[in-house]
Amino acid sequence: MIRISQIKLRLKHTKEELEKEISRQLKLTHADFTYKIAKRSIDARKGEVKYVYTVLVSFKDKKLEKKLANGKLKNVSVVAEKTYQFQPMGDRNLSARPVIVGYGPAGMFCAYLLAKYGYRPIIIERGEKVDDRQKSIDSFFETNHLNPESNVLFGEGGAGTFSDGKLNTLVKDKFGRNDYILQTFVTYGADEKIIYDNKPHIGTDVLSQVVKNMREETIKNGGEFYFHSRMDNIEIVNESQKRIHITDTKSGETSVLETELLVLAIGHSARDTFEMLCNKGFIMEPKPFAMGVRIEHPREMIDKSQYGEHFKELPAANYKLTHRARNGRGVYTFCMCPGGYVVNSSSEQERICVNGMSYSGRNGVNSNSAIIVTVSPEDFGSDSVLAGVEFQRNLEHRAYLLGESKVPYQLYGDFKQNTKTTTLGEVNPMIKGQHTMANVREIFPDYISEAVIDGVEAFSSKIKGYNRSDAIISGIEARTSSPVRIVRNDTFESNISGIYPCGEGAGYAGGITSAAMDGMKIAEMIVAKYAPLTD
Numbered sequence: 001m002i003r004i005s006q007i008k009l010r011l012k013h014t015k016e017e018l019e020k021e022i023s024r025q026l027k028l029t030h031a032d033f034t035y036k037i038a039k040r041s042i043d044a045r046k047g048e049v050k051y052v053y054t055v056l057v058s059f060k061d062k063k064l065e066k067k068l069a070n071g072k073l074k075n076v077s078v079v080a081e082k083t084y085q086f087q088p089m090g091d092r093n094l095s096a097r098p099v100i101v102g103y104g105p106a107g108m109f110c111a112y113l114l115a116k117y118g119y120r121p122i123i124i125e126r127g128e129k130v131d132d133r134q135k136s137i138d139s140f141f142e143t144n145h146l147n148p149e150s151n152v153l154f155g156e157g158g159a160g161t162f163s164d165g166k167l168n169t170l171v172k173d174k175f176g177r178n179d180y181i182l183q184t185f186v187t188y189g190a191d192e193k194i195i196y197d198n199k200p201h202i203g204t205d206v207l208s209q210v211v212k213n214m215r216e217e218t219i220k221n222g223g224e225f226y227f228h229s230r231m232d233n234i235e236i237v238n239e240s241q242k243r244i245h246i247t248d249t250k251s252g253e254t255s256v257l258e259t260e261l262l263v264l265a266i267g268h269s270a271r272d273t274f275e276m277l278c279n280k281g282f283i284m285e286p287k288p289f290a291m292g293v294r295i296e297h298p299r300e301m302i303d304k305s306q307y308g309e310h311f312k313e314l315p316a317a318n319y320k321l322t323h324r325a326r327n328g329r330g331v332y333t334f335c336m337c338p339g340g341y342v343v344n345s346s347s348e349q350e351r352i353c354v355n356g357m358s359y360s361g362r363n364g365v366n367s368n369s370a371i372i373v374t375v376s377p378e379d380f381g382s383d384s385v386l387a388g389v390e391f392q393r394n395l396e397h398r399a400y401l402l403g404e405s406k407v408p409y410q411l412y413g414d415f416k417q418n419t420k421t422t423t424l425g426e427v428n429p430m431i432k433g434q435h436t437m438a439n440v441r442e443i444f445p446d447y448i449s450e451a452v453i454d455g456v457e458a459f460s461s462k463i464k465g466y467n468r469s470d471a472i473i474s475g476i477e478a479r480t481s482s483p484v485r486i487v488r489n490d491t492f493e494s495n496i497s498g499i500y501p502c503g504e505g506a507g508y509a510g511g512i513t514s515a516a517m518d519g520m521k522i523a524e525m526i527v528a529k530y531a532p533l534t535d
Contacts, residue, residue: 002026002068003038003079007053011313022055025073032064033057041198042307042314049310056081084176086520088117088527095240097122097224097533098261098526101231101273104158105512106503106519107265108211109181111218113523118532120222122257126230126249126270127155129215130208137162141344141433144405149228149249152345152355153269153479156227157211159345160512164337164358165202167194169513177517188213191360199318203360231273234262234280239497261498261530263522265515266505268482269347271389273505283487283495284385287507290334290480291395292372292452293440294342294354295412296472297465298427299367302338305463316362319369323458327447329373331455334480336369338362342474344407344433351396352403353478357432366430370477373451388483398443399476407431408438413469415441416453425470440475482507492525500525 007021019030026033039054056079059065069078098114100107103125114121126149127133133155136147153159167182182195185202189210194200202210215225226246232254233245244257266273278284299316306317316338323331340358347353356368380387402408409429410421420439429435441449460467485507492500500522502508509515 001079001081002057002059002065003054003077004057004075005054005077006075007055008043008050009053011049011051011310013051018053018055022057025076026057026068028064032061033059037196039198040193040196044307044310049307049314082174082176082179084180086113086117086524086527088532090527090529090531092530094119094530094533095260096258098263099124099244099257099259100263100265101244102158102265102267102270102503102505103156103215103225104265104267104503105160105515106509106522107263108157108214108519109184109516110263110265110502110519110523111223112184112214113520114526115218115221115223117527118222119526119530120224120533121218122259123218123223123225124229124231124244124246124257125156125225125227127151127228129227130156130161130212134208144434146346146349148348149230151347152343153267153347156215157208158267158515159269159355159479160515161207161211162204162343162345162357163335163355164340165204165207165360166335166511167200167202167513168198169511169517171514171517173517177520178513180520181513181516184214185210188217201358201360201362203362204357206360233276234499236280236496242498261500261526263500263502264486264494264506265502265519268504269479270505271348271393274386274389274484277486278385281496282499284484285487286377286380286385286388286483287485288374288376289388289483290330290332290372290374291392291476291478292331292370292448293415293473293475294356294368294477295371295456296342296366296368296427296430296474297468299339299365301465302367302463305465316367319463321455321459321462323455325373325451325454327450327454329447329451331371331373331451331458333459334370334372334477336367338367339364340366340368340430342368342407342429342431344431344435345479346396348393348396350400350405351393352399352405352407353392353396353476354407354431354474355477355479364430366427366472368430370480371452371455372477372480373448373455375448379445385484392478392483395443395476396478402438402440402442403436405434407433407435407474408440408443409435409472409474410438410440411469412456412467412471412473414439415449415473416469427468427470427472429472429474431474435474440473443476481510491529492522
């Protein structure tokens with residue numbers, strides 16, 4: 001297979017123009033080859049905006065590939081196509097069906113693969129099915145009455161379902177897992193452009209349907225789901241027998257499941273589960289993470305800065321910015337949501353945290369991003385494994401008190417001056433959930449506030465107007481990644497045999513795609529050791 005990179009075309013080009021350019025570079029007619037788009041990005045440098053393609057080309061006549069592989073054509077190279085391989089090879093018989101706790105991206109792809117190949121997993125999810133979950137979230141935004149078991153962070157699809165649905169990852173993938181994930185999403189309802197866009201995203205509105213379709217396929221292949229079912233305890237009988245104690249969060253009824261294999265895909269906000277696991281003797285360790293605020297700017301301002309005069313012809317612009325603050329802290333943008341909204345993503349009573357989300361159209365009037373600052377176990381004030389959890393909780397409780405149970409927000413200029421906002425400028429907050437003006441700076445230790453300001457000021461040299469005084473700051477963004485890691489060995493098991501920590505909550509991923517990859521890795525480990533179920 002031949003790869004051609006750096007194919008540049010004008011913004012309003014046709015499919016035929018792309019094919020013509022491929023033919024020109026190869027000096028062949030289109031009848032001689034077939035192609036697929038491997039990557040598409042936007043080049044807005046030098047004031048001239050173009051689409052840039054990388055394509056993979058196959059030939060009916062294999063002699064042509066050999067002829068073109070001589071290195072004489074610019075931007076042309078020979079590549080081997082990566083195909084994900086997943087094949088059950090284990091011969092050990094399972095005494096019971098495997099159980100997966102959590103149906104975010106990690107649990108979802110682990111369950112999907114195990115079901116597809118005959119392992120009939122049982123999936124426990126403390127939240128609701130995605131449609132019911134949407135109703136609970138809408139009610140929370142309107143009434144401010146939180147359902148701590150089913151919300152923006154808990155429920156079918158995990159936290160990623162009610163975010164932007166960003167699918168880019170920094171994970172180096174030589175096994176084809178990333179391509180498999182993207183293709184699977186397309187199979188179950190996502191737009192095929194996520195396969196090749198440089199920074200792919202699905203959007204909350206589309207991702208919720210994709211998640212539901214994948215669940216239905218998992219059931220079709222033998223999987224079984226228990227929703228609004230919270231795991232409260234794990235009883236270790238012996239190496240091949242665990243009892244999972246479950247509470248139905250709607251009825252209050254309790255039940256027990258027996259299993260040999262348990263996958264803990266619990267998500268990074270399952271704080272009560274972390275505590276239970278710690279008390280049960282699971283080896284865990286605190287880890288650094290980051291926290292800060294959300295900042296909102298007019299989408300048009302961001303788009304114009306990124307694209308110039310052509311901004312109206314292009315999708316809402318993305319950005320990624322980093323800085324080293326004067327106090328030595330790392331500051332960076334995170335989970336940037338073009339044309340999106342800030343959302344109240346609280347999951348515990350009397351605590352406030354925020355996140356960002358976009359719909360597939362990314363056509364909201366504001367674009368927002370987290371501005372987050374690195375924190376480490378040295379900041380947590382305790383040697384406890386769960387000190388990072390308590391650090392988050394304390395600041396989230398401050399946010400709750402400051403906003404009187406609503407999301408507190410203020411102008412960036414007032415944040416710099418350390419004063420409460422009382423009037424707005426040209427930018428209006430686009431926040432889903434009840435919100436109120438406050439002095440957001442009162443939430444944080446000084447080192448976080450100072451680093452946020454340093455970062456925003458530095459970022460204004462990259463994006464004109466980024467430090468405008470009427471940009472909207474809201475807080476607290478505290479759930480960027482897990483504050484703990486559940487230690488696992490080379491076969492991905494915890495110190496308790498047959499229990500597999502997985503995904504973001506276990507501390508091994510950071511985003512939809514990397515979490516899904518980790519779920520796939522767990523499934524690979526299971527099928528390498530155990531045979532599919534026969535009844």
